[in-house]
Amino acid sequence: MTKVGFSLLLAVALTAPLLTRPARAEETCILCHRQLREARLRRPAVEWPTSIHAQEEVSCVLCHGGNGEDETVSAHDPDSGFIGRLSPMQQAERCGGCHGSTEGDHAPDEASDAWAQWRQSAHGRAAEAGSFAPGCADCHGAHAVHEVTDPRATVSRANVVETCAYCHADPGLMADTTLPDDQYDQYIESVHGRKLAEGDPDVPTCADCHDAHGARHGTEAAATGCKHCHEEIGAAFDRGRHHEVFANYGFVDCVECHGSHEVAEPGAWLIGGGAQAACRRCHGRGQEVFDKVRKLGVDVNRAEQALAAASDEKRQELEETRRGMVLALHALDIDGVSGAADRIVSSVGPVDTTDAQAAPSSHQPAHAGRAFWSAVVLGGLFLLTLLGGVLVGRARRRRS
Ligand code: HEC
Ligand code: HEC
Ligand code: HEC
Ligand code: HEC
Ligand code: HEC
Ligand code: HEC
Ligand code: HEC
Ligand code: HEC
Ligand code: HEC
Structure with missing residues (x-):
């Protein structure tokens, strides 16, 4: 076969499915976005096909809305519920809404309490108040979402610490909060952190102590x-x-x-x-x-x-x-x-x-910082006890 003949055959083989099958919801979005020059706009169409969502046919429109039949930019029709960049609250609603139950098209096999947990967490409360906080996609990614046990997942055991640290170890991102930004540096030097790096499956990551979605306060976690x-x-x-x-x-x-x-x-x-x-x-x-x-x-x-x-x-x-x-x-x-x-x-x-x-x-x-405050607390409690003793003693004496 000639080179030209082969190329023709290949071209027909590749385009035939597109010509014969009616465009599925994700295809108009993907087809156009795959060709866009700007990386920010092209990347989702390249990453999504590798995701667990692609396997389950959770297509562009199920998260973004829009008209999946329209081959022009009017596909971004706000009347069809299109949202471009979803805010953390919108992510919670769209991702959490689907993951919260096993009912409906493309629903997961198992319901997750991620949304319920997140909503009452420090993260969810900050998002609701309009402050900087992680939505679902900040931890999971939006398009290259993989099963949590998949080593490629941003929340896999090997990656989750870095995912939390992206914000928690960044002084700039933590500046508007009252939280210190030293947990990551301490953790990776700790017994737990060093064993995690060696692949120990039993040591705790940030998410084991604080919960994946609850962002539990440390003292409660401990x-x-x-x-x-x-x-x-x-x-x-x-x-x-x-x-x-x-x-x-x-x-x-x-x-x-x-x-x-x-x-x-x-x-x-x-x-x-x-x-x-x-x-x-x-x-x-x-x-x-x-x-x-x-x-x-x-x-x-x-x-x-x-x-x-x-x-x-x-x-x-x-x-x-x-x-x-x-x-x-x-x-x-x-x-x-x-x-x-x-x-x-x-x-x-x-x-x-x-x-x-x-x-x-x-x-x-x-321990230096802690030592000081423990001493203050113990000293204070000691004085209070003394004072209490004196007062009780006086009251007794007065009564007798
Ligand atoms: C004909 C090409 C084309 C089609 C079809 C198309 N888009 Fe777009 N999309 C663009 C272009 C160009 C931009 C950037 C300019 C803009 O925002 O309109 C864009 C921007 C976006 C953005 C980013 C918006 C933002 O605020 O940054 C999202 C999300 C998006 N499209 C999703 C979709 C979805 C979902 C569909 C299918 C329902 C779709 N697109 C169909 C061309 C297209
Ligand atoms: C599982 C839900 C989900 C699916 C499916 C999904 N997206 Fe998104 N997409 C998001 C979220 C959430 C954001 C906002 C992420 C952020 O701001 O970090 C986003 C952002 C975008 C952006 C803006 C990126 C940027 O950096 O500004 C584009 C463009 C986009 N999506 C296109 C698509 C296209 C095309 C598809 C289908 C191939 C698709 N998305 C499928 C959830 C989804
Ligand atoms: C602060 C980071 C973070 C945020 C925000 C977050 N997740 Fe997660 N998520 C994780 C981690 C870490 C795991 C892995 C948990 C494990 O290994 O037990 C996980 C696991 C999951 C799982 C699989 C296990 C389960 O609980 O069912 C789903 C589904 C999920 N997340 C959905 C969501 C949704 C929906 C949202 C938004 C409402 C969200 N996540 C927000 C970090 C996050
Ligand atoms: C229309 C429903 C739907 C929407 C919307 C949706 N997902 Fe999913 N998601 C699924 C299905 C189905 C699976 C496959 C796993 C299953 O069946 O339990 C899945 C898998 C996942 C997993 C892997 C779970 C595991 O057990 O390892 C994570 C994490 C996840 N999705 C996060 C998100 C995030 C983050 C968003 C929003 C950006 C989102 N999902 C939006 C339906 C959805
Ligand atoms: C996108 C940035 C971001 C990511 C990613 C992130 N966080 Fe946070 N986290 C914040 C911000 C901002 C706050 C402070 C919220 C507020 O204003 O109260 C916070 C608060 C917390 C708190 C404090 C709770 C309290 O009661 O004071 C804990 C614990 C926490 N995060 C754990 C985690 C863990 C564990 C992960 C990874 C699984 C993670 N975070 C990922 C931004 C992030
Ligand atoms: C998810 C399970 C898990 C949690 C939660 C956990 N650890 Fe560990 N810890 C381990 C494992 C596994 C090791 C390494 C194996 C070993 O030596 O016991 C370890 C090691 C240690 C060691 C060193 C032991 C040695 O012999 O060198 C100390 C001390 C320790 N942990 C204290 C703590 C403290 C304090 C907390 C709570 C703040 C905590 N751990 C929470 C699993 C955990
Ligand atoms: C072994 C359990 C454990 C692990 C692993 C762990 N933490 Fe903590 N975390 C705690 C405890 C206990 C506290 C409270 C005492 C303190 O401040 O030292 C705390 C405090 C915090 C705080 C301050 C707010 C609060 O809840 O008190 C943040 C933010 C935080 N951790 C984030 C992280 C991040 C990010 C990681 C991963 C790099 C991580 N933690 C790993 C147990 C843990
Ligand atoms: C009063 C201080 C103190 C408290 C509180 C304390 N530990 Fe310890 N722990 C120690 C000392 C000291 C050692 C070292 C003993 C040695 O070298 O023989 C130790 C050793 C350990 C070890 C190493 C065990 C081994 O086989 O070598 C682990 C794990 C541990 N502690 C976990 C914990 C946990 C979990 C708690 C909370 C239930 C806790 N510790 C509370 C002082 C404390
Ligand atoms: C955070 C503060 C704190 C730390 C750290 C601490 N202790 Fe204590 N310990 C106390 C308090 C409070 C009491 C009760 C004092 C009393 O009964 O007068 C106590 C009591 C004791 C007692 C008396 C028990 C009895 O039955 O009479 C011993 C022994 C003791 N601690 C040993 C230790 C050792 C050893 C360490 C270090 C490995 C240690 N403690 C670290 C606060 C602490």
């Missing part, structure tokens, strides 16, 4: 989030005295010692009276509890030094005992900790302890 995954430690913590007093003071359980975005690899540096120890923020020298704090620190420290000197085999053998010590620590079971430390130390044998304090790790959480 109240259940950490314990949900670190179940055993959570249960141990709930048995201890901290559980009760933290609730009374409004402290945020795990976060007070480990931080939230900056969670670092824990170790003996975190406990006791040392400069990096989390305990120092609330327990100062001279307080009655301080002796107990220091004893816990000394016990954990000597156990860890013994473990560091032990052979791999020995360390493995002692793992359960070490784990028991960590659980006892979270339950503030002082005897439990020293008992486990004794067992570890005697099992490993004598260790050279000239280098007494364990070297602080380079990944410690930044």
